[in-house]
């Protein structure tokens with residue numbers, strides 16, 4: 205293993221903090237320093253010009269899932285009131301939009317149903333397509349406590365991950381075969397007589413159609429398709445159905461697929477079949493990605509919901525917001541992030557205000573995204589670092605960082621709203637995200653006066669019943685409160701959908717429908733030219749496109765590698781640390797090899813953490829889920845070849 209260190213490849217690029225505004229010089233076309241006045245005039249003028257010429261729907265807002273709730277509230281209000289469109293979205297599109305869509309379809313609410321405490325108070329934890337040990341380490345502490353308290357754990361992941369190391373059993377399935385696996389689990393539960401028939405009858409609908417859909421998925425057929433041994437599938441089915449309490453947790457292994465919402469429905473079905481939802485210790489946890497991606501959506505920074513997750517198509521809801529904001533809201537859904545990128549190419553979307561997103565490096569098939577961003581008439585980027593996206597902008601506005609330079613609140617995966625406090629001042633001329641948006645609004649004729657973030661929050665509380673009871677004082681007192689919190693006098697249960705267990709049909713409300721979904725294999729097919737399945741994801745030591753994690757060196761950080769199974773490495777004659785060319789149908793990159801015994805033959809793994817050195821998203825495919833718009837980052841067909849010269853020579 206002494207060669208391992210040698211595969212620590214190229215030193216990652218370090219991003220400079222942006223400390224003053226930049227504008228693109230009209231003469232030489234380069235970004236140059238500008239005063240705030242000049243930059244804001246240019247930014248606002250460009251928005252006025254493009255929407256004046258092409259209408260409000262020529263504008264798109266990419267809002268920041270790292271920034272506060274208050275900032276996301278103001279960003280979506282800017283989009284809807286100042287510009288007059290619903291084209292607002294965030295990186296929720298690239299990760300958990302399918303979870304929100306699937307949960308909403310089943311339960312009428314897109315939030316995870318349980319609280320973190322409940323993985324400590326449960327008997328079975330299923331980690332499905334989630335590497336929480338690396339990606340959700342705080343949540344994983346609760347998982348470890350649950351295990352300590354006696355819970356069993358199953359990990360369902362093509363790779364034997366760090367999370368899987370803690371599991372009682374690892375089910376190493378083929379990429380993109382989660383529906384066959386879930387259906388086989390369901391069929392086994394039904395045939396073994398372990399379905400919770402009382403719950404199904406009382407609280408669900410569509411069972412017959414669902415049972416017919418899963419019927420062909422015998423353990424034998426599922427073993428052939430998923431690669432998981434039949435006995436392991438049977439064991440999981442019996443463990444889940446007979447557990448007194450069970451937590452089903454999932455993340456991107458489920459949602460970054462072309463059929464992601466169907467995948468989510470397949471998992472929700474299992475909870476409906478067994479009654480593992482709506483009780484303390486039994487529920488569904490899609491662990492969200494960014495620190496405030498849950499809050500961004502809750503605040504209405506999505507194209508189909510107003511703040512408080514209220515549907516834009518509801519006339520009474522629109523009327524409430526129209527009165528509060530003194531405006532007219534378009535009675536239709538806006539474009540999501542994926543659709544906005546398509547609309548740029550189609551010439552329908554001309555101006556983008558991108559706050560704290562780096563699509564030039566995070567989108568699948570990112571070369572295509574860069575070409576699209578270059579087609580815009582006007583791109584304004586508001587960020588804390590000079591990203592690759594910012595380099596394409598007409599105006600760059602330096603913001604304060606949400607987690608230590610701004611005041612407000614953020615909402616985590618268990619729907620808990622917590623205070624965020626300003627501890628230090630932003631560097632140079634950088635300013636608070638909300639103040640910048642308000643200055644742009646003022647230049648476009650809307651004088652919003654917010655003394656502080658609490659005033660924004662109170663405006664939101666007045667229009668969002670789920671947040672009404674959460675004053676800043678109460679958030680402080682309780683160290684965060686979960687939504688829904690409709691009253692200032694009490695706290696609600698920490699889990700959702702207890703109503704499904706009510707005996708009284710009136711209190712029980714709408715039954716939760718099963719989703720009879722079908723298997724659909726990955727779009728990027730394996731063949732002789734592209735025989736290796738590349739899946740992409742995260743490591744503990746780095747964050748997303750690397751902008752925020754590039755600035756530190758650590759002996760643990762090894763830069764980008766292509767992780768290969770020992771069998772494939774041997775077959776291709778590739779040794780640890782040797783430079784490898786990785787080609788897909790869209791592009792190619794080179795990276796040093798890292799041999800990982802946790803990978804099965806035919807499977808490779810890369811991250812998207814070092815795109816300046818190894819641009820993984822040159823390889824990935826833009827195939828997206830038609831319901832949620834999320835790309836199939838988890839399934840790319842590639843070819844790997846050893847390069848003649850090793851990386852360290």
Ligand SMILES: Nc1nc2c(c(=O)[nH]1)N[C@H]1C(S)=C(S)[C@@H](COP(=O)(O)OP(=O)(O)OC[C@H]3O[C@@H](n4cnc5c(=O)[nH]c(N)nc54)[C@H](O)[C@@H]3O)O[C@H]1N2
Pocket residue numbers: 299332333334335336338339340360361362363365377378379380381382455456457458492493494739740741742743744745746747748838
């Ligand atoms: N350290 C660190 N933590 C992070 C981040 C980070 O960049 N670094 N990013 C944050 C963000 S934005 C997000 S969204 C979360 C994501 O958190 P996770 O979703 O846990 O992270 P990933 O590594 O992308 O993917 C999870 C697992 O899906 C598996 N997988 C791939 N294909 C399939 C499949 O077809 N089926 C199944 N069942 N599994 C599959 C992969 O092998 C991988 O182990 O992490 C957040 N936390």
Ligand SMILES: Nc1nc2c(c(=O)[nH]1)N[C@H]1C(S)=C(S)[C@@H](COP(=O)(O)OP(=O)(O)OC[C@H]3O[C@@H](n4cnc5c(=O)[nH]c(N)nc54)[C@H](O)[C@@H]3O)O[C@H]1N2
Pocket residue numbers: 268270271272295296298299456460493494559560561562563565566567568586587588589591603604605606607637740741742747748749750751752811812820821824837
């Ligand atoms: N191949 C591959 N690609 C992927 C994924 C994958 O699994 N595989 N996962 C996808 C997922 S889940 C996600 S969420 C996306 C992430 O995609 P992006 O959100 O585009 O990428 P990040 O690197 O998280 O970019 C965050 C940006 O926000 C800025 N920022 C941070 N805090 C603040 C703040 O307070 N204010 C402002 N104004 N800016 C701030 C940072 O400087 C940075 O530029 O990547 C997606 N891309």
Ligand SMILES: [Mo]
Pocket residue numbers: 295298299300493494
């Ligand atoms: Mo994410």
